[in-house]
Every structure is written in C-alpha cells, then in structure tokens.
Amino acid sequence: MRTEILREAEGLEGIAALYGMGSYFRGEASYRDIDLVIVVDCARADLLAKGHEIRRSFVNLGERLGVAFDLTILTPREFAEKPLRDMDALELLLTRPGN
Amino acid sequence: MNDNGSNSWGIAFSRISHLISVLGSHRNLTGVRRHDDFIFEADRTRQGDHLTIACMDEYSAGVEFVMKVLDAFPSVNVIYVGGNWNGYTEEALEFCKYRHIGIFRGAEIIPALFTDDFWNYDKLDADGNSTRGRGP
Numbered sequence: 001m002r003t004e005i006l007r008e009a010e011g012l013e014g015i016a017a018l019y020g021m022g023s024y025f026r027g028e029a030s031y032r033d034i035d036l037v038i039v040v041d042c043a044r045a046d047l048l049a050k051g052h053e054i055r056r057s058f059v060n061l062g063e064r065l066g067v068a069f070d071l072t073i074l075t076p077r078e079f080a081e082k083p084l085r086d087m088d089a090l091e092l093l094l095t096r097p098g099n
Numbered sequence: 100m101n102d103n104g105s106n107s108w109g110i111a112f113s114r115i116s117h118l119i120s121v122l123g124s125h126r127n128l129t130g131v132r133r134h135d136d137f138i139f140e141a142d143r144t145r146q147g148d149h150l151t152i153a154c155m156d157e158y159s160a161g162v163e164f165v166m167k168v169l170d171a172f173p174s175v176n177v178i179y180v181g182g183n184w185n186g187y188t189e190e191a192l193e194f195c196k197y198r199h200i201g202i203f204r205g206a207e208i209i210p211a212l213f214t215d216d217f218w219n220y221d222k223l224d225a226d227g228n229s230t231r232g233r234g235p
Contacts, residue, residue: 040163048170051163070109073163078188083159085184 001065002093005036008061009094014050016041016076018094021084025091033068037090039079047075104136110156114181118154127213138172146215152177160187160202162194169200177201177217179208192231207231 001024009018015038022035036058042050051073058069074083084090103112115137122131128141128150139152151174157164160180165187168178176199180187183205195202201217211220222230 044162047163048166051167055167072157072159072161074159074161074188075163075190078161078190081188081190083161083186083188 001034001067004061004065005034006094008057009038012054012057014040014042014046015054015094016096017079017092019090020093021086021090022070026089033070034062035070035072036093037072037074037079037084039074039076041076106136108137108155110137110154114156115154117182118152118179121209122152125209125212135172138175143212145213150177150212151175152179154179156181156185157187158185160185160191162188162191165191165194165200165202175200177203177208177212180204 005020006018009015017039019037019039020035021037022033023031024034038054040047040050040054054073055071058071062069072084115133118139119133122128122139122141127144129144131139131141133139137154139150139154141150141152142148143150151172153168153172153175155168155178157180160178165178168175178195178200180202181204185204187202187204192202196218199216199218201208201211201220203211203220207220207222210222211217214220220231224230
C-alpha cells in the first residue's frame with residue numbers, strides 16, 4: 001500500500017512533502033480510511049486546481065486499492081504552524097529537495 | 100430539516116445534527132433551513148442579514164480546503180469545521196477574514212453570530228491572547 005501511495009504522490013507536481021497519520025500508519029489491523037497530510041508548494045492562484053488534482057488522483061488510487069483516503073492539504077506555511085494535534089505522530093513518507 | 104441525508108464530503112449526520120441544534124436554538128437566527136445535506140441558510144434578527152453556513156468535519160482546515168468549499172458553494176459566508184477536536188490554520192483564518200467569511204470550530208460559532216462582523220470574532224484566553232487560529 002505504501003508503495004502505491006508513494007508512487008501516486010511522486011507522479012504529482014507541487015507536493016513538497018507527504019506524511020501518513022492515523023490508525024493505518026500506527027499499524028492497527030482495523031482502519032476506516034488512510035489519513036494523509038500533503039504539503040503543497042505552489043502559487044496561491046494555483047492552489048485550488050492543484051488540490052483538485054491531488055484529491056482526484058487519490059480518489060482514483062483508492063478505487064483501485066479498495067480503500068478511502070482522507071487528505072489534509074496544507075501550504076508550507078500552514079504546516080510550519082504545526083496545526084495538527086498529533087504532529088509528533090506523523091510519519092514522513094516523501095519529501096522533495098528544494099521544497 | 101432533521102432528515103438523515105447523505106453527502107460525498109464525509110460529513111456524518113451526527114455533526115450535522117449537532118449544528119441543527121445549535122443554529123435552531125440560536126437567539127439571533129431565524130428561518131433556519133437546510134439543503135444539500137450540510138448547507139444551512141439563516142437570517143440574523145439583529146443585523147437583518149443572511150448567512151449561508153457550511154457544516155464541515157475537517158481535522159485541520161487549510162486555505163485549500165476553504166477554497167474547495169467556496170468553489171462548490173460560492174454563497175457560503177460561514178464555515179463550521181466541526182467540534183473542538185477539529186481546527187483551522189492561521190492562514191485559512193486570514194484568508195476568510197479578508198473575504199468576510201466566518202470560520203469557526205466548536206462553540207465559537209455561537210457568540211460570533213451575535214456580532215456584526217462575525218468574520219472578525221475573537222476570543223481571548225486568560226492571558227489576553229487570541230485563541231482563534233489555533234489548531235486542535
């Protein structure tokens with residue numbers, strides 16, 4: 001599953017970092033969906049379209065894998081705010097140099 | 100208004116039902132009605148203006164999420180992200196304030212909807228610092 005998630009993210013431009021969180025990444029046997037935090041580095045004017053592209057891509061991946069993805073899309077500045085309750089539990093899956 | 104509908108945004112009826120209760124009992128709102136499962140329309144008694152409120156369930160609402168809501172529902176001027184477990188980023192709050200859109204979590208929405216400029220509503224902690232924009 002992680003391989004497919006990584007492959008999907010690597011195929012999308014603008015993703016500066018990708019993190020996993022929640023029950024799936026804690027290794028729990030039962031999980032409702034797969035929670036991903038995606039840091040997107042693009043111009044504000046492009047953010048909505050980029051978000052649509054990423055969400056659509058993971059909906060398609062979810063349909064292929066038979067799972068649902070719950071995406072939290074943040075800008076680099078938002079991620080730097082540490083807005084999540086469990087920031088320390090995030091699992092880094094992908095980071096792109098220069099982002 | 101109390102029917103258990105369905106939506107593709109992953110918003111549970113328990114969340115919607117809670118907001119039905121909050122808005123229905125709010126002393127500054129009248130004519131509260133619901134459509135598209137999680138969108139509410141209401142008129143404010145004191146100000147005489149109209150609100151379109153999106154009931155969401157977002158763990159950490161960022162600018163992209165706000166844009167997504169507004170793209171789907173352009174008339175929305177209040178975004179409720181859910182209970183105290185949920186939140187929104189400072190950047191999302193700035194984005195909303197600039198556009199005169201209120202973004203709230205938990206009980207923030209109750210006092211905010213009494214104020215004329217609800218998008219600027221603020222709540223201070225014991226040290227006098229704003230609690231708005233803080234994550235969950």
